Amino acid sequence: MSISFTWLGHSTFLFDLSGRQVITDPFLTDNPLGAMSADEVNPEVILVSHAHGDHVADVPGIAQRTGATIICNFEMGNYYLDNGMQEVVQVNPGGTFDAGFFSVRWTIAHHSSSFPDGTYGGQPNGYVITHAGKKLYFAGDTDLFLEMQLIGDMGIDAAFLPIGDHFTMGVEDSLRAIEFIRPQVVVPMHYNTFPPIMQDVAEWANRVNSLTDATPIVLDPGGSHTLT
Numbered sequence: 001m002s003i004s005f006t007w008l009g010h011s012t013f014l015f016d017l018s019g020r021q022v023i024t025d026p027f028l029t030d031n032p033l034g035a036m037s038a039d040e041v042n043p044e045v046i047l048v049s050h051a052h053g054d055h056v057a058d059v060p061g062i063a064q065r066t067g068a069t070i071i072c073n074f075e076m077g078n079y080y081l082d083n084g085m086q087e088v089v090q091v092n093p094g095g096t097f098d099a100g101f102f103s104v105r106w107t108i109a110h111h112s113s114s115f116p117d118g119t120y121g122g123q124p125n126g127y128v129i130t131h132a133g134k135k136l137y138f139a140g141d142t143d144l145f146l147e148m149q150l151i152g153d154m155g156i157d158a159a160f161l162p163i164g165d166h167f168t169m170g171v172e173d174s175l176r177a178i179e180f181i182r183p184q185v186v187v188p189m190h191y192n193t194f195p196p197i198m199q200d201v202a203e204w205a206n207r208v209n210s211l212t213d214a215t216p217i218v219l220d221p222g223g224s225h226t227l228t
């Protein structure tokens with residue numbers, strides 16, 4: 001039983017859960033940091049936090065090519081079902097879905113959510129993945145919120161947090177989030193893709209080391225890490 005993940009740029013991670021693959025918020029096509037093409041990934045499950053184009057760009061293409069199950073909120077699920085997707089699971093905050101080789105619990109996030117064509121995408125979300133006795137918190141696009149303390153009470157092994165600022169929380173609030181969540185390791189995302197979200201990630205990692213008990217894991221696009 002093992003967990004590894006590869007950062008493909010922005011908020012897209014390809015998780016290997018004991019040999020089975022799950023992808024988050026697939027944005028590879030037209031992503032200046034995209035480390036793979038959408039045709040190169042073959043996940044069984046696609047987890048989608050919200051409907052913005054930089055999180056859903058490659059959902060339909062990957063789902064149609066691979067037959068992957070899309071797990072998302074209720075409104076997004078309706079959108080995908082109306083647009084020909086067949087393998088869709090709809091979950092809302094507080095709900096948990098058992099996918100067999102992992103479970104995923106939906107959480108709140110503070111952001112907005114609409115598809116590129118303007119269709120309302122429901123409430124934005126994060127989620128907690130459980131596999132092999134470990135819990136991974138993918139925050140999605142969000143501001144800092146106090147209920148992260150409750151997520152921390154779940155015993156989070158790894159947290160994936162946006163640090164880009166402008167559209168999500170930035171460096172300062174990510175440090176507070178780490179205090180609330182108390183993960184063993186923390187991985188930055190949603191930064192440096194576009195000019196408004198540029199950050200000095202090395203400095204962020206230095207501050208995580210200095211000010212928190214978490215270990216920062218900074219990956220170049222295409223880089224991987226295995227949890228121990």
